[in-house]
Amino acid sequence: MSVLFETSLGDIVIDLEVESCPKTCENFLKLCKIYYYNLNAFFNVSKDFIAQTGDPTATGTGGESVFAYIAPEAPRYFTPELVPRLKHTQKGTVSMAVAPTIDGKYDGGCGSQFFVTLGDNIEYLDGKHAVFGHVVEGFETLDKLNEVFTDQEGRPLKDVRIRHVVVLDDPFPDPDNLKVPEAVPTKPPDATSGAVRIAEDEDPLETLPEEEAERERRKAAAAASALTLEMVGDLPFANVRPPENVLFVCKLNSVTRDEDLDLIFSRFGKIMSCQVIREKRTGDSLQYAFIEFDKREDAEQAYFKMQNVLIDDRRIWVDFSQSVARLNTHWSNNPTMAKSRRNQNGFAGRDDLEATQRYRKSDRHREDRGGYGMVFDVGDMPRSSRPRSRSRGRDRRDRHRSSRSRSPRRRERSRSVEAYRERDRDRDRRRDRGR
Numbered sequence: 001m002s003v004l005f006e007t008s009l010g011d012i013v014i015d016l017e018v019e020s021c022p023k024t025c026e027n028f029l030k031l032c033k034i035y036y037y038n039l040n041a042f043f044n045v046s047k048d049f050i051a052q053t054g055d056p057t058a059t060g061t062g063g064e065s066v067f068a069y070i071a072p073e074a075p076r077y078f079t080p081e082l083v084p085r086l087k088h089t090q091k092g093t094v095s096m097a098v099a100p101t102i103d104g105k106y107d108g109g110c111g112s113q114f115f116v117t118l119g120d121n122i123e124y125l126d127g128k129h130a131v132f133g134h135v136v137e138g139f140e141t142l143d144k145l146n147e148v149f150t151d152q153e154g155r156p157l158k159d160v161r162i163r164h165v166v167v168l169d170d171p172f173p174d175p176d177n178l179k180v181p182e183a184v185p186t187k188p189p190d191a192t193s194g195a196v197r198i199a200e201d202e203d204p205l206e207t208l209p210e211e212e213a214e215r216e217r218r219k220a221a222a223a224a225s226a227l228t229l230e231m232v233g234d235l236p237f238a239n240v241r242p243p244e245n246v247l248f249v250c251k252l253n254s255v256t257r258d259e260d261l262d263l264i265f266s267r268f269g270k271i272m273s274c275q276v277i278r279e280k281r282t283g284d285s286l287q288y289a290f291i292e293f294d295k296r297e298d299a300e301q302a303y304f305k306m307q308n309v310l311i312d313d314r315r316i317w318v319d320f321s322q323s324v325a326r327l328n329t330h331w332s333n334n335p336t337m338a339k340s341r342r343n344q345n346g347f348a349g350r351d352d353l354e355a356t357q358r359y360r361k362s363d364r365h366r367e368d369r370g371g372y373g374m375v376f377d378v379g380d381m382p383r384s385s386r387p388r389s390r391s392r393g394r395d396r397r398d399r400h401r402s403s404r405s406r407s408p409r410r411r412e413r414s415r416s417v418e419a420y421r422e423r424d425r426d427r428d429r430r431r432d433r434g435r
Helices: 022-033 066-070 139-146 210-232 258-268 296-305 325-330 335-342 363-369 392-404 408-434
Strands: 002-007 010-016 050-053 093-099 109-117 130-137 162-167 246-250 271-278 285-293 317-320
Touching: 002 022, 010 022, 010 139, 022 066, 022 109, 022 130, 022 162, 050 139, 130 139, 246 296, 258 271, 258 285, 258 296, 285 296, 296 317
Parallel strands: none
Antiparallel strands: 002 010, 002 162, 010 130, 050 109, 093 109, 093 130, 246 285, 246 317, 271 285
16 A cells, blocks of 8 residues: 655555554555645754654644544544554655643644655664655665755745645545645745745855846845835835836927827827927927827837938837826825925826916906017916905005105196296297287
8 A cells, every 4th residue: 555745756556454454544644634744844853863743833742643633632642553564664654643741631643644664774773663654766866865954943945835636546444524625735834934945946056147146136236225205105016017008209409399299190090199398488499209008008119110210300209108197196295295296286107297278368368468469489478476365445645645655746746847837838829810
């Protein structure tokens, strides 16, 4: 009767001494059948001595027999079957670990823990632990297990676990109350113990190629920089990714407008926004733009077709945008920044731009300017530069104050002007009479 153990170091096949140790073999087979040993760790490995497992807690104090598992009122351990002819003389001998009796209160015996010998002629274990099987295949796995590095307690620094158990032959009928789980466990039973070990698929001595190591260093540095930018509010979140439907266009002519690029690139698909970036104070073009398409496929087509195309006597350069500033406008971590932006009226996706207006396009602009508008395109007058409106009562008081504050010299000048005008009128009357 055989059992196949699939471990992280390789497979092991064990033949059981069913006739000599029937109760021990039945306990072992039924525990294998209910996946009791799945993902158990080898928690005690001594070079050229033993490799011990079968404790779900991986501490050496846990585990129970299948009889106690299916019947909680039954004793935790059962009496070991010590057969004199079965000894630890060969490498690969499988024995049940016998728990000692504690202060006469708790009876010792066999539960679920077992070990495999890693050397020959270990007479020290004879008569103390119950032999019930031998390894027939997988000695190279035992050699690997014998060479693992362990800590001061004998626990391998790198996890060695039983991944899966397959019962090849079971001559014993199942007890009535034995329930086999529907699914194989996927979480190690000692995952909450807090012990930190090297993962079984991790190689601590592995060295990466120079190019790959440099790539990993750059990736780590970029992640640290992104976290810093998130903390200061420049990024909405550290793992933000640039949109795939936005193109970056540079080397533009300074006279190229948003409408021109929108008209040229619209043949590839629907454009959500097209924006030429301008200097904040003067409004001059910085000769690069962002074009947002509705679909990523349209952006890819425009990327391949518009590269190095001549627009306004300039050959443009097209690439996919790496900017997340548009996302940061809406999802900034700075609450004061988001509040101020909501109160502003932006243009073309930017809060620092305003739409230009045509001559006499609306009455509102003429009222704001207090007269006729300009003939050429102009922007709206900034609100901060507009004169504040004054109340009628204040204007009336100012006019009255100005009339009272006229100087005598100014009154004399006004009288002389009236005298000159009266003299001119008299001269015109005499001229008319003479005719």
